[in-house]
Amino acid sequence: MILTTLLKEIILIPRKFYTLHNISEYDLLMKTGYFENYELVTEQNLYETLCQYPEEIEYWLTLSDDNRSSEKWLISQSKNGKYVVDFFPRNIHEKKAVEFDDIKRACAMYIKRDIEQTRNI
């Protein structure tokens, strides 16, 4: 699979999830081919893809907001205007929140961590 196609398909996952209704996030990720090529996908190339498709960021924010699972990665905006990528609950695995000024950078980190969690379930 061509890497650019793989990256684009990953970026489009939440849009498809909310428009198709009848397919899970796990199934969408599996169909991208990520499980076989996960090592090729990095926060950096996800960031570069997000720069081409910035309109997809809103879908990722909604997906994060809607997550009702007991352990999850989150992306949110703090009161000081920065974007925060965090793990819930905080005390698990000693993961620490990371702050970004650039929403694309924050979203790229969130995507990579979220899809890794999905891959490992």
Next chain:
Amino acid sequence: MSTLARKALVIFLIWTISQPAYPQKDIVTRDSDGNIEYRDSDGNFMENEAYEVSDDGMTSKYAYESPETDNENKRESHSFEHSGEAGESRTSNGAGGNNGSKGFYEGVIQKSRTDRNYAIQSSQNIDSRLQKSQIAFSKIVSNASGESLASGEMNQTISHLIGSLVNSNQATLFSSFSGQYENNKFKNEIYQQEALKEELRRLFPDLYGQNIQQIKQAQDVLRNWTLVGQLMKNSGFDSSLVEAENAISNVQKSVDLTGLGPVDRKLMVTIDQFNQDAFSRFADYISNYLASIPTSQFDLGTNQKIEVERLIFEAFKSVSQNHDYLAAASSLLQAKEILKYSEPPHESEFGPDDLIGAGSVVAALGKGLSRFGSKELLIKIVNIEDRNAIRKVLTEFTDNGITVLGKTGKYEAFGKRIGANIFEIKPALWKMLTQEEWWIINKEFLDKAVLRGDRIVLSQKVTDINKVNGFLKRELDYLINEKNYRLSANGRELLK
């Protein structure tokens, strides 16, 4: 192929088959003796026919007047008498005719040649039109490949067109030809139904094969439900099954009769609707079946309990993974037998709630499945660990009578801090569910909170619901619009 082009093609085909294969006789009159007279649109005499039976009932007479002789000076009339005795025939002049036998034969031969030419021409027209239709059909099929609806509509259209074409030409040839020749070669060739069907099948092998295949698929679908039908006797399922079988049978008859037949999208829609309805009923049946088993029956010995669990698991797996309803019904019957003959009480670490709770969720999600077409969900929640997770969120609640809703990352922490009920599912299951499946479970959670009379507290202040989005918005809309809640003045809870 665009809709416009498709319409144009259909119009062209209809125009093609509507062209007369034989000169039109606009005015036809028949007198009391059965004699027929044809005139053209201007009232000019074209030809007439008379057919008589003699007094002895053995001799018939056919009389014919050709248009060429229909004038005042040279009107010829020919008659042909045919004895009922084999091998014996004689000729005579017609009532008004003055010609000898030579003239009579010439007239008959001339008429025969004329009709034969018309027949040949008509036959050629048939070939020509069938070829045009075949070309058109090939184009349609190649353009409509991948579009089942368009393909189905076109197949039906073409099928009807071919039927019309053959019928119209049959009628034309018959009226012009077959009545005059006892041993009509063309008649035998054209009117042999089997030959005609074979010809159509030869000309449209793809369409015929496709129809047969679709019928077989539909029959296979119903075959899978047969044992389920036995399991669900007297539930109305049987009559639905018979109805679906009749729909297939009718199409089968049509295909057998015409050689092509109108197998179209309508049949597949009928079968698909039956399939969805049957699946929903089956899910309900499983749920009711599990709920109807007496509590004491679950107090099985360990080995029996494991076997019952395995059989029910296999039943769901058969449905969701393989669509093998036969195997699912078989597994359930086996489980039923074990429960029937078990001798309570036994100690058991699992209670009936495990299965009953799973059963109700299965039923709810089964309906979701039939609506949204997901095939994976049943097997997901059959996993005992996941099932317990769902059961926990739907059946276990705190005593303080508070349910907390809010945005992710806020409501969980706040809810846990005050010991409230929160909607939370393990991540592996959450990622496996579709958006609508999320909502089915979440709605159940909200319904139970309402039923308990919990206070619905928000983890963060909401001043304008229209500014809320995502899942929280859907939760608030549901409670306000369907459960008669309203937002409190301080925006921190929902009130009745």
